Amino acid sequence: MIQVSNLKKAYNGVTVLNIPVLNIPRGESFGLVGNNGAGKTTFFRLILDLIEANDGEVQIDGQKVARNESWKPFTGSFLDEGFLIDFLTPGEYFKFVGKLYNKSEGDIALFLESMEEFFNGEINGSKKLIREFSKGNQKKIGIAAALLGDPQILILDEPFTALDPSSQIRLKRLLNDLQTRQGITMLISSHDLNHVTEVCKRIVVLEKGDVVKDIATGEDTLKELESYFAV
């Protein structure tokens, strides 16, 4: 579903991402780990055509993502708060995003009801502006908006960060459900090795822009990653 070939990104002459070949099949749950500055967000930004590659390309279903609209209707993503519209209430924001995906008000209401547990009663119906929410609740709003269009591809950058423990557990359940029930293709970066190995069936480790490990998640994966990152 997602094919990466000869993908390179450099800033000021320094290569920060270099992936010769990487394929992510439909339905895969792909976890991306790596230390600060390893290139995780850069990789996701390239997939979403938010930045331009210096070389190579990303294709989705055989079509280049760069300057192309074809993949956008079925790709949901939340990388950071820059995806939100701060001066709207969550309800106004979901309505705005819903319109992009041709969702009716009824569809949006049903979807938000299904997210009520994850929202822990703090988001639906709130008159607060998005900028007035805590970081964790802003993250929940962003993740929900990424799911609102029933995506076939979901890309989340560090979705567990800033969430309280109950919300992390709820999010893991939600993501596992989406995989098993809807078979969506998921790309998730995380610094939390426990969470990412619980949710993703494949783990790729980036180091200074290079893929240094590509593992099918198994019983020993967590240990392997822990010893890899041990200092």
Ligand SMILES: Nc1ncnc2c1ncn2[C@@H]1O[C@H](COP(=O)(O)OP(=O)(O)OP(=O)(O)O)[C@@H](O)[C@H]1O
């Ligand atoms: N706009 C930019 N200008 C210059 N350098 C950049 C820019 N964006 C990213 N970089 C550099 O690219 C490298 C990869 O950054 P990236 O944000 O992709 O890493 P990351 O793995 O997501 O890190 P973290 O875990 O800290 O979020 C870093 O060295 C970063 O400083």
